[in-house]
Amino acid sequence: MRKEEIHDFLKSEPSIQELRRFAKMLGVRLRRSMKKRDITKAIIKTSESRRPSSENTTANSTEKMRPSKPVNADLPSRYFRDYVVVHPVNPYWIHTMWDLSIRTAESLSRIDAKLFVRVSDITNIIYDGKNAHRFKEAQIDLEQGSWYFQVDFPDADYIGELGYYSGEVFVSILKSRITRTPRNSPKFTEYETWINRVKGGRQEIAATSEEAGIAFVPKSSGPSSSPSSEEFIKTISKSKSGR
Numbered sequence: 222m223r224k225e226e227i228h229d230f231l232k233s234e235p236s237i238q239e240l241r242r243f244a245k246m247l248g249v250r251l252r253r254s255m256k257k258r259d260i261t262k263a264i265i266k267t268s269e270s271r272r273p274s275s276e277n278t279t280a281n282s283t284e285k286m287r288p289s290k291p292v293n294a295d296l297p298s299r300y301f302r303d304y305v306v307v308h309p310v311n312p313y314w315i316h317t318m319w320d321l322s323i324r325t326a327e328s329l330s331r332i333d334a335k336l337f338v339r340v341s342d343i344t345n346i347i348y349d350g351k352n353a354h355r356f357k358e359a360q361i362d363l364e365q366g367s368w369y370f371q372v373d374f375p376d377a378d379y380i381g382e383l384g385y386y387s388g389e390v391f392v393s394i395l396k397s398r399i400t401r402t403p404r405n406s407p408k409f410t411e412y413e414t415w416i417n418r419v420k421g422g423r424q425e426i427a428a429t430s431e432e433a434g435i436a437f438v439p440k441s442s443g444p445s446s447s448p449s450s451e452e453f454i455k456t457i458s459k460s461k462s463g464r
Contacts, residue, residue, distance in 0.1 A: 227268040305397040312375030312405040318367045334385035344377040375405040
């Protein structure tokens with residue numbers, strides 16, 4: 222980096238954080254206690270002791286070392302890995318994400334199968350692929366990548382699957398880990414633990430929601446059918462809680 226470029230950077234009145242980053246890229250050793258003017262002096266001293274380099278080298282190093290230059294951070298739409306992930310959004314909504322490797326996608330195209338995403342309620346059971354309490358599914362395109370489902374019960378275990386139908390039989394090709402939707406009301410225990418700050422010690426006292434005179438009414442949210450991502454966003458935008 223040329224002296225002129227270093228001096229131009231210092232004339233732009235950078236913050237102390239920018240100075241520290243700039244000095245680090247130049248290889249200047251700094252102490253934690255150094256103030257802004259001390260860091261500036263150290264950078265100037267380093268620039269004066271450097272040998273001039275060629276224009277090409279200078280241009281390349283400037284591109285890499287300029288701390289304020291924005292970086293192109295576009296994320297790919299697909300990673301071509303086999304996975305299904307389910308995330309609870311609130312007690313009555315689940316978001317499903319998926320992707321397929323090139324090999325799996327080619328296998329599906331050879332059998333000309335329609336792809337489905339399914340979310341199954343498997344609360345308190347050992348799931349064998351056929352014994353779910355209930356399930357919801359939607360026919361999808363591989364490029365979609367995600368889908369929202371409205372589920373029936375809060376505080377329940379759900380699993381996501383990708384698959385296709387062979388006749389009347391659903392053939393699962395990918396399964397997610399089990400996720401649990403949150404409760405739709407506070408959870409009360411039979412006993413509350415109280416701490417005496419004067420005498421010290423803990424004491425457990427029986428307490429129920431009936432004694433407090435509090436009643437909770439569970440609410441559902443959103444439309445009754447399985448929505449697209451756009452319909453889900455319109456539904457939850459009515460209020461912050463999505464209800």
